[in-house]
Amino acid sequence: MIGPNWKTSARKYGVIAEPDQMITMDDGIKLHANLWRPDGKGKFPAVLGVHGYHAEGQTGPITPAAISSAQWKHADQERTNASLEAGDPNFFARRGYAHLVCNMRGTGTSEGEWQYCGPREVDDACAVIEWLAAQPWCDGNVVMFGVSYFARMQLMVATRQPKALKALFCPWGNTDLYRDICYRGGLLGYQWPVGWSQTSLVYGNVRPRNHAKEELGDEGFKRAIAALMENEDIRSVPELMAILRNPGAQVNAFVTDVLLHPTRCAYWEERTVDYSKIKVPSYIGACWGNYGIHLPAAFRSWEHLKAPKKMLIGPAIYLDRPVYQLQHEAVRWFDHWIKKNDTGIMDEPPIRVFVTNTGEWKESTTWPLPQTRWTPFYLHEHALLSEHEHWPFEGGDSFEDSPWKRGRLQYETPPMVENTEVIGPIALKLYAASTDDDIHWIITLLEIDPEGRERLVSKGWLKGSHRKLDLKASKPWEPIHTHVDPEPLVPGQIYEFDIKIVATAIQFNPGSRIALRIACSDDPPKDPLEMIGCGTLRRAHASRIMVYHDAEHPSCLLLPITKGNVLNTYFSGGKFPESA
Incomplete structure (x- = not known):
């Protein structure tokens, strides 16, 4: 060269x-x-x-x-x-x-x-x-x-x-193997360690050491495995149960170590x-x-x-x-x-980022980009996502999460009028309550093109009981959680959840919409990289979850706007209604 x-x-x-x-x-x-x-x-x-x-x-x-x-x-x-x-x-x-x-x-x-x-x-x-x-x-x-x-x-x-x-x-x-892969947002992403161990590790003749057994001793290890097998969420995943029935066989020891270290601890710290x-x-x-x-x-x-x-x-x-x-x-x-x-x-310039939908690279000397304007997009009634403040008595929306129905909520902006560039870290603030003592939040940022086709842009995760923030490490645009000492939810009580959505770089072109999907289970993956970000453990308990969005509970998506959106989104989509 x-x-x-x-x-x-x-x-x-x-x-x-x-x-x-x-x-x-x-x-x-x-x-x-x-x-x-x-x-x-x-x-x-x-x-x-x-x-x-x-x-x-x-x-x-x-x-x-x-x-x-x-x-x-x-x-x-x-x-x-x-x-x-x-x-x-x-x-x-x-x-x-x-x-x-x-x-x-x-x-x-x-x-x-x-x-x-x-x-x-x-x-x-x-x-x-x-x-x-x-x-x-x-x-x-x-x-x-x-x-x-x-x-x-x-x-x-x-x-x-x-x-x-x-x-x-x-x-x-x-x-950070805990946060980046195995327990994104404190949620067990079981499909990656199971799939990785059954493919790449098997191909490589990998013989894992059983760390958990060394830590707990033979009897403690048996008790810990028995407790996992009694966990209803774990018990709902056949692949995990097969591993736990024979935790020392071949690559199973690796997956067992992941399962037996569900919070940030010495095991993860020495791998960070x-x-x-x-x-x-x-x-x-x-x-x-x-x-x-x-x-x-x-x-x-x-x-x-x-x-x-x-x-x-x-x-x-x-x-x-x-x-x-x-x-x-x-x-x-x-x-x-x-x-x-x-x-x-x-x-x-030390930083180069590719901007989706442009085919071009953007250079910078700093991250986040110096021109970033984090703009709140509020969740509204009628599935609207908008910079507009809440109206009186808006209330909220609810959905069911259970093995019989994995519900979800989705909020969308009106069609873009300007080329709107979003580059940087993203944060979601939700005010919500559940009938259960935990919530497995799985958040998806989507682009919807003028023909209605959806494309996954990025995702975020948070286990409700892991909602405690590391205040020293967190920023307004990037919440960081401690993932130690989980605190179960009190059913029916409203909590504030700060959820990190992984940074992205995309230009939303005129006619397209920005959408936010709120669920407790992954959508089916469409390609190998989406597969890596799936496989999150689901709750086996049936629950109903209420997301509040009103003046007292201003649930909003904080988006890093780096170009465009000067006039904010138009409710009209930038078009006059047809004459009567």
């Missing part, structure tokens, strides 16, 4: 492949890795990727295709391809970088038990960095590359500040990135379709990383698999930091 005044490392080397490296850890466990390095004289920097997946699939001669996530295979696939995340090692080697792709302990043909991004796994990755830096062909500089599992581990490893680690290229990496300890330059990002797994972490990383950084948020289609996209950008990033090659990458 070249620019008018810069160029990246040239493609000039042959490739030496050295598969089946066995790297010994301090406790004697050996990790399996495959190595590719430049066929040339001198010493070279090394790119490291660490993972828990099928080794051959990462770098095999596979034609890239659209991602297929856990439990969603394309028609011509026997296996899902989501876990093929390492990148092409030949690309790096030909440009003067060695590339080591290493299986973590308890995965593939590496020895030991898998510990799901826990401290021991981070220790091992740091040891591999030290091993790489000491190789006779290495110049002592190590960088890391890869998405998803690879990206998450990069940030975890950087908190240890290994001396040889000089830069990260880690887009699509979640950093501590940004204060990261000192190396980091290239972060995600895509707008990753609201259910990686997208929230990109903005968390942007806010809390103090080292040099760049952020890219792409269209809602992730990256093709096996991963190959962005490797030119990665070399440009690595060249800048470890080859002292001024590629101009730090002269450009």
Whole structure:
């Protein structure tokens, strides 16, 4: 890749492949890795990727295709391809970088038990960095590359500040496994761990360690499993019951660990990135379709990383698999930091976001964008969503949530008159009551086109008993919840619920509508990324939920307007009525 005044490392080397490296850890466990390095004289920097997946699939001669996530295979696939995340090692080697792709302990043909991004796994990755830096062909500089599992581990490893680690290229990496994936809004997203374990983890020969059993002891573990099997919500999911009947079998221990840690605790804390300890330059990002797994972490990383950084948020289609996209950008990033090659990458705006419905990118130096105007859209009678204040005696709307009927409410704006750009974090404030002692809020932001077709834009979640805010971390446009010490609802009592809807970037064009769907169950997914954001545990109890919207209970959606909507939405839709 070249620019008018810069160029990246040239493609000039042959490739030496050295598969089946066995790297010994301090406790004697050996990790399996495959190595590719430049066929040339001198010493070279090394790119490291660490993972828990099928080794051959990462770098095999596979034609890239659209991602297929856990439990969603394309028609011509026997296996899902989501876990093929390492990148092409030949690309790096030909440009003067060695590339080591290493299986973590308890995965593939590496020895030991898998510990799901826990401290021991981070220790091992740091040891591999030290091993790489000491190789006779290495110049002592190590960088890391890869998405998803690879990206998450990069940030975890950087908190240890290994001396040889000089830069990260880690887009699509979640950093809080509780909030980002397993318990979004405190709600168990069971379908992802079940589907992931039955596909990617099985393909990768993963042997999980049973953390909960170690914590609780044999008898305590049996009691905890029995209690889960008595939980009516859990009992309503056949896949979970099958796992709980044999919690130690194969990958079941991983799902069991997730189920037995339903609130923020030490298990999740030690798998959460501590940004204060990261000192190396980091290239972060995600895509707008990753609201259910990686997208929230990109903005968390942007806010809390103090080292040099760049952020890219792409269209809602992730990256093709096996991963190959962005490797030119990665070399440009690595060249800048470890080859002292001024590629101009730090002269450009640090943030790029793709704006849905425009086909274009927007650049910025800050997030949220400086021109953002968070505008309240109030929930009204007759399913209206509008900036207009409430009228007297509006009241509210109710719906049923039960295994016999999963009801919902939906509020829509009039048709847009202006091109209205919405970019940034979104918050929903609901005043509501239930006949039950909990509510599983599942909120969907939709675009409705002039022909009435709906498109999912983003989602938000909140378990009603987890409504307590972390006041220090929260902002008016982004509520953050503690997820400790759940407080059941008192049936019939009105509560205020602050619900985070994951940030988005979209232009609502004239004739389209903005819609808000309020429910307690997921809609059927239409693609692999929607599948990742589904599979939320539902309440087995029958309940009726009342959402209040009046002057005393001003339920509203706070939208980040960055362009347009100067005159607000027109009740008339910007059209005169036809003459009588």
